[in-house]
Amino acid sequence: MAVYSRHPVSAPPAAPARETTGHLLLRAWCVFVIAASMAGTSWLMAFGPAVAGVVVVATGLVSTVLWVSLRPRVQWRRLPWFALAYVAWAVMSMLWSAWLGATELTLLLLVSTTVQAMFVGAVLTWREILRAVAAALKWMLALSILFELWVALIWRGDILPGFVRPDADYAGHPITLWSRDNLFNSGRLQGIFGNANPLAYIALLAIIVFIVRIASGAPRRFLLGLWTALAVFLFWRAASATALLCAIAVAVVLVTILLMRTARRPGERTRFYVMYLVVAGLGGAVVWLARDTVFDLLGRSSDLTGRQRIWDAVGERIAERPLIGWGYSTPWVPSDPAFDGWIVDHGVSVMQAHNMWLDVALQLGFIGVALIALALLAFVWRSWFFAVDRPRWDLVADRPYTALTLVPSLVATILLVQGLAESAPLLNWGWFLIILFAFKIKQAPLVGRGPAEQRLDAEQGDRLPEQPEVLRGT
Numbered sequence: 150m151a152v153y154s155r156h157p158v159s160a161p162p163a164a165p166a167r168e169t170t171g172h173l174l175l176r177a178w179c180v181f182v183i184a185a186s187m188a189g190t191s192w193l194m195a196f197g198p199a200v201a202g203v204v205v206v207a208t209g210l211v212s213t214v215l216w217v218s219l220r221p222r223v224q225w226r227r228l229p230w231f232a233l234a235y236v237a238w239a240v241m242s243m244l245w246s247a248w249l250g251a252t253e254l255t256l257l258l259l260v261s262t263t264v265q266a267m268f269v270g271a272v273l274t275w276r277e278i279l280r281a282v283a284a285a286l287k288w289m290l291a292l293s294i295l296f297e298l299w300v301a302l303i304w305r306g307d308i309l310p311g312f313v314r315p316d317a318d319y320a321g322h323p324i325t326l327w328s329r330d331n332l333f334n335s336g337r338l339q340g341i342f343g344n345a346n347p348l349a350y351i352a353l354l355a356i357i358v359f360i361v362r363i364a365s366g367a368p369r370r371f372l373l374g375l376w377t378a379l380a381v382f383l384f385w386r387a388a389s390a391t392a393l394l395c396a397i398a399v400a401v402v403l404v405t406i407l408l409m410r411t412a413r414r415p416g417e418r419t420r421f422y423v424m425y426l427v428v429a430g431l432g433g434a435v436v437w438l439a440r441d442t443v444f445d446l447l448g449r450s451s452d453l454t455g456r457q458r459i460w461d462a463v464g465e466r467i468a469e470r471p472l473i474g475w476g477y478s479t480p481w482v483p484s485d486p487a488f489d490g491w492i493v494d495h496g497v498s499v500m501q502a503h504n505m506w507l508d509v510a511l512q513l514g515f516i517g518v519a520l521i522a523l524a525l526l527a528f529v530w531r532s533w534f535f536a537v538d539r540p541r542w543d544l545v546a547d548r549p550y551t552a553l554t555l556v557p558s559l560v561a562t563i564l565l566v567q568g569l570a571e572s573a574p575l576l577n578w579g580w581f582l583i584i585l586f587a588f589k590i591k592q593a594p595l596v597g598r599g600p601a602e603q604r605l606d607a608e609q610g611d612r613l614p615e616q617p618e619v620l621r622g623t
Contacts, residue, residue, distance in 0.1 A: 175215070176281060179269045182208055184285035186262060186581040187351060191292075191341040194310040194327045202257075209261035212268040221271040228267075229587035231524035236263055238513055238520055239477040246476025248487040255478050258576060266584035275596045276365075278589065279553055283362055283373075286355040290379050293340030293348060301332040310343065324495050331386075338386040349392035350567060351578075352384035357399065357559050364552040395566045401428070402562045403555065409537040410550055418537075456503045456570065462492050463502045467510045474514035479575045505568030505575055521575075525565070528587045531594075532557035540595050551596050557586040 185192075185208055192201035239259060246252040273281060300308055307315050308328045315326070323329055327343045329336055340348040359377040363370050384392065405425050412418045466475065481488040483498040492499040502508035509517045536558045540548050560582050564574040573579045593602050 175219075175272060176277060178211070178215070179273055179277075179281045180284045180288075182212060182265050182269060183281055183578075183581070184288045186265070187285055187289050187578040188341070189347055189577040190343055194341070194343045195312075197311060205258055205261050209264060212265045216264075216268045216271065219272060223271050224592055227591040229524065229527070229584060229591060231520060231527050232584055232587055233263070235513075235517065235520040235524050236260065238517055242474065242477045242513055245473060246478075248476055248478055248482070248485050251478040251482035251485040251487070252476045254482060255480065255576075259477070259479065259580070262576070262581050263584050266581045267588045270585050270589040270592065274602050275553055275589065275593060278585070279358065279362065279365075279556065280367075283355075283358050286351065286358055286380075287376055289341070289351050290355055290376065290383060293338070293342070293351075293383060294379065296341050297328065297332040297338055300328045300330050304330070306330055325497060337388045338383060340383065340387075345387040346389045346392065346571065347573070349384055349387035349389035350395070350563065350573070352380045352387060353392055353396055353399070353563060354560065354578075355380035356384065357563075358556065361552050361556055391567060391570045395563045398566045399559050399562050401432075402558060406533075406536050406555060406558060459492055459494070459499060459503050460507060463504075463507045463511050467507070470514060471510075472514045472516060474510065474512045474517060477512050479508065479512065479572065501572035503570055503572065505572050508572040508575060524583070524587070525561075528583055528590075529558075529561050529565070531590045532561050532586060535590050535594065540598075542595060542598055553596055557590060560586065 185204060192204055236259060240256060243249060243252050243256070269278065269281070300306075304314075307319075307323075307326050307330055309315055309325065310327050326339075328339055331338055337345040338348060339345050340351075342348050342351075356377060359373050359380065363373050363377075367373060384396075405421065408421050409418055412421065475487075478485070478488075480500040481498075483489055483500055488500075489498055502511060505521075506518060509521050513520075536554045539550060564579050564583065567579070568574045574583065596602070
């Protein structure tokens with residue numbers, strides 16, 4: 150009979166480490182926070198501005214209380230200072246804002262989003278962040294397809310915000326509809342967002358995150374494959390030209406990163422950088438010179454469906470206050486007299502400049518443009534080397550790459566391309582992910598190493614060493 154020795158050669162058997170109930174609840178809260186930022190206009194469409202405001206304030210307060218209570222390890226010297234300087238400049242704009250009420254209202258959203266993004270980065274590890282983002286994206290995709298199914302099978306017809314059925318003589322433009330009941334015809338889907346473009350961007354982000362999760366050896370990869378198929382379907386049915394351009398840019402950046410990972414000598418990357426610049430330059434020149442043909446193929450006009458008129462109007466107002474701008478307001482508050490009826494598109498007051506850089510210049514002047522440019526440059530710079538450099542903290546120089554490190558660079562690509570035709574990177578999930586990844590890269594530049602990554606024994610999800618050869622770059 151086997152007898153337990155008083156002098157064993159190894160530790161006695163023990164149950165594997167388990168996540169505490171408190172930490173599971175904390176991660177569930179982080180999933181809700183991320184999903185709430187991704188939902189964007191969905192709160193307005195379903196419940197109106199009052200409930201949307203309560204959600205912003207309540208989630209911000211709860212996250213702040215949790216941060217103070219939990220006191221996670223944070224290196225306060227290593228914060229995304231350029232992004233925080235942009236936030237501080239936006240707060241200062243209350244001193245000269247031409248639309249103070251709109252500034253105060255939208256600053257609440259900006260500050261809440263910034264604080265909550267840093268909170269999530271402080272309490273979760275890198276792999277937990279990716280899992281939380283994936284879970285939030287599943288909620289967005291599932292709610293969108295279920296909403297479209299409900300509209301098609303039960304509601305049966307167009308639907309206005311607030312679950313209102315339009316009258317038979319409704320004369321409003323289709324842009325005002327929450328859903329156009331297009332699931333079983335050839336029309337564009339809008340999901341819970343009330344707009345096809347946000348649905349397309351969320352679907353593209355989901356495709357990236359799910360594929361990286363699969364490449365990281367996450368459990369239940371077959372289900373992840375089904376979620377990826379749903380994301381591809383919604384991306385296709387949203388039929389967004391700008392989102393398609395984002396997808397092409399993401400593919401180019403991904404190929405470039407994988408090529409960079411094959412470099413084995415210091416000088417090899419120079420060749421890839423030169424090739425990348427040449428391809429990017431030629432591609433940009435071709436798109437610009439043949440823009441009419443390109444956008445005709447995409448089903449859009451060369452000014453991206455009337456955006457030139459908006460850009461001209463915004464440019465005229467920028468010229469009046471070029472240095473400090475007119476005051477922060479992202480998005481534009483249509484009920485404010487300064488924006489109500491200023492630029493009207495299909496009978497609706499426009500809520501953004503449809504260009505991130507013009508929007509910042511209008512609100513915060515060239516100083517604001519410089520600050521947001523520095524914030525994005527720092528984010529892109531760190532996320533790029535986070536993706537292309539091998540993890541190294543000692544003399545071992547051949548550790549395998551981690552697929553997870555691709556995500557910040559690919560997200561940055563989406564936001565930079567999107568920012569040419571939308572102002573969305575400045576609010577909701579766009580700004581949330583900028584702050585989250587910029588904060589986390591500075592706090593934990595190596596996945597699984599350092600004070601901010603100390604809960605690895607509690608993570609049951611991904612098998613890091615076994616990743617596909619193409620994503621490891623070895």
